[in-house]
């Protein structure tokens with residue numbers, strides 16, 4: 001692709017974040033953990049924005065019940081591995097972005113290998129067990145994490161900077177995560193709202209522009225449009241942070 005085409009592709013965005021911001025995006029490596037509702041939309045926005053390298057992690061296949069919110073997939077994809085479809089669609093969207101698929105769950109065994117070379121991780125998971133693994137890994141590796149979760153008409157976002165803000169373990173002390181039995185019921189567009197905010201947080205962290213939701217939890221009720229920003233405070237002797245972060 002010629003440099004002229006590249007300028008064309010990002011011209012509306014460069015007008016906001018500048019050439020320097022675009023340059024930073026093109027060098028950034030982001031891991032999106034989970035390719036469901038949140039992950040499929042976050043990865044589309046980040047691929048579109050021109051993030052240099054996108055690692056996408058999911059072990060699941062596409063279901064018919066995913067299609068009302070997981071807009072990366074189509075009916076013909078049902079039964080196929082999500083990462084396999086996602087690589088193709090994200091490449092079609094922006095061939096200049098390097099997409100690395102991991103057809104696996106994030107586990108204690110592979111987390112450091114997957115996240116080690118990353119600049120930022122995105123929590124697009126739907127369960128606490130997976131989030132615990134992700135939280136431990138980013139605290140240990142000192143990588144920023146953009147957390148998002150959805151349930152019903154609700155969603156929430158927070159940005160975790162290891163050592164500076166409360167981690168996910170501390171966050172759930174303030175507001176417990178949605179506990180879903182079997183599956184999480186959710187209205188499609190609230191996933192889009194939360195995924196968009198997560199993608200914005202990533203772009204802000206990479207470019208250094210604006211004020212991220214560090215130490216703050218944004219909670220959105222899409223049914224009544226009640227939007228709260230909850231200040232998060234540290235939990236003394238957090239078992240995750242005290243294990244991996246040395247006192248300064």
Ligand SMILES: [Zn+2]
Nearest residue numbers: 167238240241
């Ligand atoms: Zn902690």
